[in-house]
Amino acid sequence: MGSCAALATLGASLRGRAEAAPAAVDPQPQTMPVSLEINGTRHDLTLDTRTTLLDALREHLDLNGSKKGCDHGQCGACTVLVNGRRINSCLSLAVMHEGDSVTTIEGLADGDSLHPLQAAFLHHDGYQCGYCTPGQICSAAGMLSEVEAGWPSHVTDDLTRKASLTDEEIRERMSGNICRCSAYPNIVAAIRDASTKI
Amino acid sequence: MDMNQPIGATPLDGKPDGLVGRPIDRIDGRLKVTGRAPYAYETRDLKNPAYGFLVEAGIAKGRIRSLDVSAAKRAPGVLLVMTHENVPEQGEKKEQVYPQLQGTEIRFHGQPIAFVVAQSFEQARAAAALVRAEYDVQTPEASLKAARPNAVEPKPAQTPPDSELGDFDGAFASAPVTLDVEYTTPVQIHAQMEPHATIASWEAGPDGDRVTLFTANQMLNRGQTSLASVLKLKPENVRLVSHYIGGGFGSKLQPQPEAILSALASRSLKRPVKVALTRQQEFHVATHRTDTIQRIRLGADETGRLTAIAHESWSATAPGDVFYETSAVVTRSLYAAQNRLTRHRLANLNVPIASAMRAPGEAVGQLAFECAMDELAEHLKIDPIELRIRNEPEQDPEKKVPFSTRQLVACMREGAQRFGWDKRGATGATRDGQWLVGMGMAAASRLNPLMPSQAGVRLNPDGTLTVRMAMTDIGTGTYTILAQIAGEMMGLPIERIHVEIGDTAYPKAAGSGGSFGAGSAGSALYVACDNLRQALLQSAGMNAEGATFSEGRVTSGNRSEALADLAGAQGVEAKGEIKPGAMKEKYSQHSFGAHFAEVGVDADTGEIRLRRMLGVFTGGRILNQKTARSQALGGMIFGIGAALMEAAETDTRYGYFVNHDLAEYHVPAHADVPAIDAVFLPELDDKANPLKSKGLGEVSICGAGAALANAVYNATGLRIRDYPLTLDKVIDGWNEREGAAQRRT
Known part of the structure; x- marks a missing residue:
C-alpha cells in the first residue's frame, strides 16, 4: 500500500479530467x-x-x-x-x-502442454470471466519462486525459517491480484495443487 | 415454446451420469488460462484502429461556459476532438443509453464532455489532458439523506413501486411486539475486472450506414436496439460482438458512453476507433449501485409470527433518469403476514447514473431485511432459523399463487447442520484469544425470470454440432453449459459440440443478466435440439416414440443410425425459441438459499475478519456442478465485500465518489476470503423452464452480507445498521455503549 499515494497523484494527472490548467503545448513524442x-x-x-x-x-x-x-x-x-x-x-x-x-x-505453456498452474486453474475452476486469470497465474508462478527462495510474508510467523505454503500464505501473497468474480477459493486450491507439480 | 405449463418428462431427466450437471472443466478454459481468449479491446478483426480517450466533466452541476480544445487539436497524433459543438446528430435515448455530448448542461460529475482520438493511446491520453473546460458552477444536490423528504414515487419498473395488503398501520399499532429500524447501504461499484471497452467500425453503404462494435456487453440484442436508437440506424445495421467479457455484474447490461463515442468517432474518421474507460472513469462515467435508506417495520405476536411487515426504500439516480433500487420487492414474497406494505421512492440527484448491479433490489434489500429479522429473533429470544420457519408462507403472500418450488427451510436446516449452528453462543459470549467470535445466518431469495431467447443448431456432415445464438458468457460458464445441454440432447460427446455465441449475427438471445441467462438461452437450445431430433427422425423415417440419442447415434426400435450419416452432405439445421408464458403468473418463482457466517471481531481494534462461511442453495437442476459452485462462491464473496468494506464515498459538496479507484474502493482480496463453501440441494423446477433449472448467479449474494452483520452482532452485541461494517463503527458502538469509561479487553 506504500506506493498508493504516489499512484493517486499520477492518476490525477492522467484522468483526462478537464479542470486543471495543463501545459499549453504538447511536444512531439519522444521515442x-x-x-x-x-x-x-x-x-x-x-x-x-x-x-x-x-x-x-x-x-x-x-x-x-x-x-x-x-x-x-x-x-x-x-x-x-x-x-x-x-x-x-x-x-x-x-x-x-x-x-x-x-x-x-x-x-508459460510448453507448446501444447499447459504449465502446471494453467492446468490446475483449468481443473479447479480458478476463474470465471478469465480477465484476471493471466495475472493470477503469472503472479502465482512468481510467488512460488519467492517462497522457494525463502522470502517471508506478512503472515509468516518465524522469519528465521522457510515458510511453508499454507493456504494462509497463498492468500496473503496473492492479495495483489484481485478477482471480482471472486474465484479465490478455487484459485488457492489450484495453486496448492500445482505447487506440488512444479 | 411458450412456458404455459409444467414441462413434464424430458430427455434430460433420469440421467445421473449424463452430461448435464457433470462438473466438467470449462470448454473455453484453455483459452482463458493461456491468455488467448480475445476480449473486446483485443479483437484483431477490425484493422488499424485509432485510439480514443474520454474527457469527463469536473463538476456535478452547471454549464460549460467554454471548452477550449485548440491545444488538444494541435497535439501530436490527434485525429479528432469531439465535443458538443461538433458531435454528429444523434437520436433518442433508449432505456439508460443516452446520446452523448448534448449541449452545455452538466448533470453529474464525470459526464463526458469531449472525446479525443489520436494515432496512439499515449497521444490520445496526453491530448485529452489538454482540453480546458470552464464552467458556470451550480451547487449540486448529491445527498440522498437530504433529498429524502422530497423523493418521488418512481415510474413502475418490472413491478409497481408500491404494494399494500390488509391494514398495515392498524396491525402494526396493535402488535404485541414491534420493530421499527432504518438501515443504510452505500453506493457500490461493479468493479468488474475488464473496464468498458469498444472497438467500433462505421461503414457507409448504399443501403444505409452500418456499424460493428466489438464491445464488452452482457445483452447484445438489447444493446443493438438502444444503440440503433441513439445512433439513428436500423437495428439490423448495428452489429455487436462480444465473445469474451471480463465480468459484468450488471455494469455491461447496456452500452455505456464509450460505445457511442467510438461509433460516432469512427463515422467521422472512416476508421475503426478503440477505447476503454480508465478504472477511475469507471466510477463516474459508467453506472453504479445507488445508496439506499431502508425503513423496516415488523409487527409480531409473542411467538414470533409476523402480523405486519413494512419495507420502504429510498434511492437515487442522475437527473432525468428513472432507475430506482427495488430493495423491497423481495419482501413481497419472502415471509408470511396478513398486513403488508412496500414502498419505493426515488430522488434525482447530481450523481452519476445508477443502474442494476448483481441482484438489483434483493442484494441490498436483504442486507437490511435479513438483519431486521435477526433483530426480531434476538428481541423475542427465538432462534433466527426458527423465527423464519414460523413465518414460512404456504403460498406467495402477495401474489396469492403457489411457489413453483421453495426449499428455504430445507436450506436453513441443511446449513445449520453442516455449519454447526447449534454451537452458536449467546450474544457476546464467545471468545478466542483477542477475537470476539460470533455466528450469523440469513435467508436468500432471488426472483427467477425467464426471458425470450432463440437458438440455432446445425448438425454438420462430420457429425459435429454447431450451436449459435447471440448469447454471452460473462464468466458464468455459458459456453460450457450450452455444450452440455446440446451434447446431452443429441447424444454427442462434448468434444463434438461447437458453441458460437456473442454476436448479433446469430439468433436473438436473452443475454446475461438478472439470473435469467442460463435458463433462457439454455431452454432455447433445448427446444432447438428437440426440433433437430424430430427433423432427423422424420427424415430417416424412424419412429419418434421411444427414440434415443446416444453415443453419436439415434436408435428407435431395431434401427440405429449414426448422426453423421443423417446429416448428409449439407448438414441439418433447426431453430428453437423459448418465451415466458402462463407459468410466470401461475407460480411465484424464486431461487432460495441460506447463508451461515462466523466472524471474529478484534477486541481492541474492532477489526472484523470472516473466519468461515457456508451457503446452501436451491436453483432447480444444476447444469454444471463446478461452474455453479463457482458462481455461488462468487456471490457470497460479493456479500463479504458488501458487509465489510465496499462503499463509494460521495463528497456531497461536489457530487463525486472520492475513492474512485481499486486502491481506495475496496473489494475482497484473497486474504479476505477464508475457507468458504457452497452446496446445492437437489431440485427440479418443472414450472421454470424446460431445463427445470433456476438462476444461480444472484441468489448467492442475496442475504450473504446480512449473515456477516448478524454474526458481528452475535460476537459483540453491536447492531450496526449502516453498511459496510467497518472497525470505526464497531468502536463507536463500544464507546456509545460503555460511555467514556475505558474499555477493558
Whole structure:
C-alpha cells in the first residue's frame, strides 16, 4: 500500500479530467529503441517513452494475454515475470527494460502442454470471466519462486525459517491480484495443487 | 415454446451420469488460462484502429461556459476532438443509453464532455489532458439523506413501486411486539475486472450506414436496439460482438458512453476507433449501485409470527433518469403476514447514473431485511432459523399463487447442520484469544425470470454440432453449459459440440443478466435440439416414440443410425425459441438459499475478519456442478465485500465518489476470503423452464452480507445498521455503549 499515494497523484494527472490548467503545448513524442526478450524471442522496438510494458505487449506485440484492469498497479491483471520476478507491467515503462527477459501468460505453456498452474486453474475452476486469470497465474508462478527462495510474508510467523505454503500464505501473497468474480477459493486450491507439480 | 405449463418428462431427466450437471472443466478454459481468449479491446478483426480517450466533466452541476480544445487539436497524433459543438446528430435515448455530448448542461460529475482520438493511446491520453473546460458552477444536490423528504414515487419498473395488503398501520399499532429500524447501504461499484471497452467500425453503404462494435456487453440484442436508437440506424445495421467479457455484474447490461463515442468517432474518421474507460472513469462515467435508506417495520405476536411487515426504500439516480433500487420487492414474497406494505421512492440527484448491479433490489434489500429479522429473533429470544420457519408462507403472500418450488427451510436446516449452528453462543459470549467470535445466518431469495431467447443448431456432415445464438458468457460458464445441454440432447460427446455465441449475427438471445441467462438461452437450445431430433427422425423415417440419442447415434426400435450419416452432405439445421408464458403468473418463482457466517471481531481494534462461511442453495437442476459452485462462491464473496468494506464515498459538496479507484474502493482480496463453501440441494423446477433449472448467479449474494452483520452482532452485541461494517463503527458502538469509561479487553 506504500506506493498508493504516489499512484493517486499520477492518476490525477492522467484522468483526462478537464479542470486543471495543463501545459499549453504538447511536444512531439519522444521515442527510444528498446530490445526485449519476450517468451524467449528477442524483439527490437522503437517506442514512445510513455508506453508501459503492458501496452508494449498488448498494442505493439499483439500479446493480449496480459490484461489492463486498472493501469495503476491496483488489480494485478497485468502481472508478468521480468527476469523471473513478478511485476505489474502497467507500472513499468517499456524502455526501462532494455535487455530484460519477460515471460507472459503466452510463454508459460510448453507448446501444447499447459504449465502446471494453467492446468490446475483449468481443473479447479480458478476463474470465471478469465480477465484476471493471466495475472493470477503469472503472479502465482512468481510467488512460488519467492517462497522457494525463502522470502517471508506478512503472515509468516518465524522469519528465521522457510515458510511453508499454507493456504494462509497463498492468500496473503496473492492479495495483489484481485478477482471480482471472486474465484479465490478455487484459485488457492489450484495453486496448492500445482505447487506440488512444479 | 411458450412456458404455459409444467414441462413434464424430458430427455434430460433420469440421467445421473449424463452430461448435464457433470462438473466438467470449462470448454473455453484453455483459452482463458493461456491468455488467448480475445476480449473486446483485443479483437484483431477490425484493422488499424485509432485510439480514443474520454474527457469527463469536473463538476456535478452547471454549464460549460467554454471548452477550449485548440491545444488538444494541435497535439501530436490527434485525429479528432469531439465535443458538443461538433458531435454528429444523434437520436433518442433508449432505456439508460443516452446520446452523448448534448449541449452545455452538466448533470453529474464525470459526464463526458469531449472525446479525443489520436494515432496512439499515449497521444490520445496526453491530448485529452489538454482540453480546458470552464464552467458556470451550480451547487449540486448529491445527498440522498437530504433529498429524502422530497423523493418521488418512481415510474413502475418490472413491478409497481408500491404494494399494500390488509391494514398495515392498524396491525402494526396493535402488535404485541414491534420493530421499527432504518438501515443504510452505500453506493457500490461493479468493479468488474475488464473496464468498458469498444472497438467500433462505421461503414457507409448504399443501403444505409452500418456499424460493428466489438464491445464488452452482457445483452447484445438489447444493446443493438438502444444503440440503433441513439445512433439513428436500423437495428439490423448495428452489429455487436462480444465473445469474451471480463465480468459484468450488471455494469455491461447496456452500452455505456464509450460505445457511442467510438461509433460516432469512427463515422467521422472512416476508421475503426478503440477505447476503454480508465478504472477511475469507471466510477463516474459508467453506472453504479445507488445508496439506499431502508425503513423496516415488523409487527409480531409473542411467538414470533409476523402480523405486519413494512419495507420502504429510498434511492437515487442522475437527473432525468428513472432507475430506482427495488430493495423491497423481495419482501413481497419472502415471509408470511396478513398486513403488508412496500414502498419505493426515488430522488434525482447530481450523481452519476445508477443502474442494476448483481441482484438489483434483493442484494441490498436483504442486507437490511435479513438483519431486521435477526433483530426480531434476538428481541423475542427465538432462534433466527426458527423465527423464519414460523413465518414460512404456504403460498406467495402477495401474489396469492403457489411457489413453483421453495426449499428455504430445507436450506436453513441443511446449513445449520453442516455449519454447526447449534454451537452458536449467546450474544457476546464467545471468545478466542483477542477475537470476539460470533455466528450469523440469513435467508436468500432471488426472483427467477425467464426471458425470450432463440437458438440455432446445425448438425454438420462430420457429425459435429454447431450451436449459435447471440448469447454471452460473462464468466458464468455459458459456453460450457450450452455444450452440455446440446451434447446431452443429441447424444454427442462434448468434444463434438461447437458453441458460437456473442454476436448479433446469430439468433436473438436473452443475454446475461438478472439470473435469467442460463435458463433462457439454455431452454432455447433445448427446444432447438428437440426440433433437430424430430427433423432427423422424420427424415430417416424412424419412429419418434421411444427414440434415443446416444453415443453419436439415434436408435428407435431395431434401427440405429449414426448422426453423421443423417446429416448428409449439407448438414441439418433447426431453430428453437423459448418465451415466458402462463407459468410466470401461475407460480411465484424464486431461487432460495441460506447463508451461515462466523466472524471474529478484534477486541481492541474492532477489526472484523470472516473466519468461515457456508451457503446452501436451491436453483432447480444444476447444469454444471463446478461452474455453479463457482458462481455461488462468487456471490457470497460479493456479500463479504458488501458487509465489510465496499462503499463509494460521495463528497456531497461536489457530487463525486472520492475513492474512485481499486486502491481506495475496496473489494475482497484473497486474504479476505477464508475457507468458504457452497452446496446445492437437489431440485427440479418443472414450472421454470424446460431445463427445470433456476438462476444461480444472484441468489448467492442475496442475504450473504446480512449473515456477516448478524454474526458481528452475535460476537459483540453491536447492531450496526449502516453498511459496510467497518472497525470505526464497531468502536463507536463500544464507546456509545460503555460511555467514556475505558474499555477493558
